[in-house]
Amino acid sequence: AAEEGFDLEDVEGAIEAAGHGPLPVLAVVGRPNVGKSTLVNRIIGRREAVVEDKPGVTRDRVTYEAEWAGRRFKVVDTGGWEQDVLGIDASVAAQAEYAIEAADAVVFVVDAKVGATDTDEAVVRLLRKAGKPVVLCANKVDGPSGEADAAYLWSLGLGEPHPVSALHGRGTGDMLDAVLEVLPDAPEQTFGTAIGGPRRIALIGRPNVGKSSLLNKVAGEERVVVNELAGTTRDPVDELIELGGVTWKFVDTAGIRKRVHLQQGADYYASLRTAAAVEKAEVAVVLIDASENISVQDQRIVTMAVEAGRAIVVAYNKWDTLDEERRYYLEREIETELGQVAWAPRVNVSAQTGRHMEKLVPAIETALAGWETRVPTGRLNAFLGELVAAHPHPIRGGKQPRILFGTQAGTKPPRFVLFASGFIEAGYRRFVERRLREEFGFEGTPIHISVRVRE
Numbered sequence: 469a470a471e472e473g474f475d476l477e478d479v480e481g482a483i484e485a486a487g488h489g490p491l492p493v494l495a496v497v498g499r500p501n502v503g504k505s506t507l508v509n510r511i512i513g514r515r516e517a518v519v520e521d522k523p524g525v526t527r528d529r530v531t532y533e534a535e536w537a538g539r540r541f542k543v544v545d546t547g548g549w550e551q552d553v554l555g556i557d558a559s560v561a562a563q564a565e566y567a568i569e570a571a572d573a574v575v576f577v578v579d580a581k582v583g584a585t586d587t588d589e590a591v592v593r594l595l596r597k598a599g600k601p602v603v604l605c606a607n608k609v610d611g612p613s614g615e616a617d618a619a620y621l622w623s624l625g626l627g628e629p630h631p632v633s634a635l636h637g638r639g640t641g642d643m644l645d646a647v648l649e650v651l652p653d654a655p656e657q658t659f660g661t662a663i664g665g666p667r668r669i670a671l672i673g674r675p676n677v678g679k680s681s682l683l684n685k686v687a688g689e690e691r692v693v694v695n696e697l698a699g700t701t702r703d704p705v706d707e708l709i710e711l712g713g714v715t716w717k718f719v720d721t722a723g724i725r726k727r728v729h730l731q732q733g734a735d736y737y738a739s740l741r742t743a744a745a746v747e748k749a750e751v752a753v754v755l756i757d758a759s760e761n762i763s764v765q766d767q768r769i770v771t772m773a774v775e776a777g778r779a780i781v782v783a784y785n786k787w788d789t790l791d792e793e794r795r796y797y798l799e800r801e802i803e804t805e806l807g808q809v810a811w812a813p814r815v816n817v818s819a820q821t822g823r824h825m826e827k828l829v830p831a832i833e834t835a836l837a838g839w840e841t842r843v844p845t846g847r848l849n850a851f852l853g854e855l856v857a858a859h860p861h862p863i864r865g866g867k868q869p870r871i872l873f874g875t876q877a878g879t880k881p882p883r884f885v886l887f888a889s890g891f892i893e894a895g896y897r898r899f900v901e902r903r904l905r906e907e908f909g910f911e912g913t914p915i916h917i918s919v920r921v922r923e
């Protein structure tokens with residue numbers, strides 16, 4: 469590194485920053501208008517840049533990456549919520565339930581000016597039941613005179629209320645310090661696999677694509693393992709199912725089986741549920757209804773799994789209904805609409821007839837193998853050296869930026885750090901990713917590539 473002009477400490481820092489495993493998840497919950505979204509914006513510093521330029525892709529995004537005091541974590545924003553026909557209590561409860569489910573710790577936001585309401589009390593009961601660490605945020609304490617209002621919230625029995633003004637930033641630092649004290653370093657879910665627990669699968673897809681049919685098919689025909697293996701289930705909503713001689717954990721199956729019929733805000737709940745399931749899983753099986761046009765909603769769900777960095781399998785369901793014409797158009801649609809997961813294993817199934825169910829497990833195993841692939845540094849650099857020699861970066865402003873060396877900083881999904889002598893254009897980065905995939909596989913996994921440029 470030194471002879472290439474990089475400071476060794478910078479190199480190590482870059483590798484460490486890129487090499488983190490799955491991040492712990494913080495959920496921000498509370499009634500409407502207590503200031504959840506304002507607080508989330510404050511925590512993440514700003515609205516994250518819109519990375520996708522496709523319309524709708526980020527519209528109901530619910531998870532963001534954040535950093536405080538040098539620690540990184542994810543924040544689930546439940547502020548996009550709208551009141552619906554179920555009435556306020558049921559809606560807040562449903563919303564909080566999903567978010568708490570996916571979280572390693574929770575910030576419960578209460579409007580200190582209003583004080584604790586019955587709805588707040590209902591959320592407190594949910595929080596108790598879930599048993600996750602909670603930090604109580606007494607929001608809208610814009611100045612010292614509001615501190616007394618905050619103190620009243622001791623009555624909720626959740627410990628110290630942290631007086632905060634999400635709007636002005638007052639007290640948010642102290643509150644985040646308290647959050648970091650209770651937030652685990654890695655998602656708790658991950659510890660399960662570290663000691664050889666079952667692999668975790670999220671079955672996701674828009675309403676009516678056939679998720680519950682597929683789940684019933686796989687759970688019904690195979691032996692359903694009773695959830696009594698010590699330490700494998702914390703969670704009654706997850707289900708252990710034996711497939712191909714191996715026990716898998718299907719996460720959030722209750723969310724699939726329980727039909728939440730909502731009029732307004734149904735899409736939002738669906739996104740929240742999907743985000744929660746994806747966070748808990750290692751591999752996402754994205755179900756697409758092959759009989760219908762691939763929609764923006766399908767793309768959005770795929771994007772969620774990609775951005776969460778999960779292994780991905782795409783299952784085209786209802787294959788029994790396709791005629792030749794539909795099959796023709798489907799292939800075109802897949803090319804144009806789902807190019808972002810062209811690397812994902814694909815299965816064409818029918819949850820109704822059971823067609824190709826046996827192909828699901830091999831596809832999942834392939835995706836998980838890609839997700840865990842580690843390329844030795846020597847091999848990577850031999851590959852990069854050849855690549856750069858054969859296909860140099862275009863010359864810009866009389867200079868030719870070059871990739872000097874690289875390393876794989878992490879797996880699950882694979883993360884690479886490349887060190888370069890100058891700015892590497894997006895097109896060339898994509899080219900490098902494509903060639904990496906050709907060379908090393910990575911079937912079924914997103915890969916992250918970050919580039920460090922020599923000062």
Ligand code: GDP
Pocket residue numbers: 498499500501502503504505506507546547548607608609610632633634635636
């Ligand atoms: P959410 O529905 O819980 O996500 O609430 P929002 O973040 O949308 O906030 C609801 C309203 O409360 C908005 O008008 C915010 O500007 C306001 N608000 C949020 N935080 C504070 C605060 O700390 N102090 C004051 N005075 N107003 C706030």
Ligand code: GDP
Pocket residue numbers: 673674675676677678679680681682724785786787788789817818819820821
């Ligand atoms: P979910 O909302 O994603 O859980 O979807 P469901 O499993 O409830 O399925 C929605 C509808 O599609 C139901 O009427 C199912 O019977 C039907 N369905 C599901 N899978 C298939 C399939 O493979 N073929 C056909 N023809 N219908 C299916």
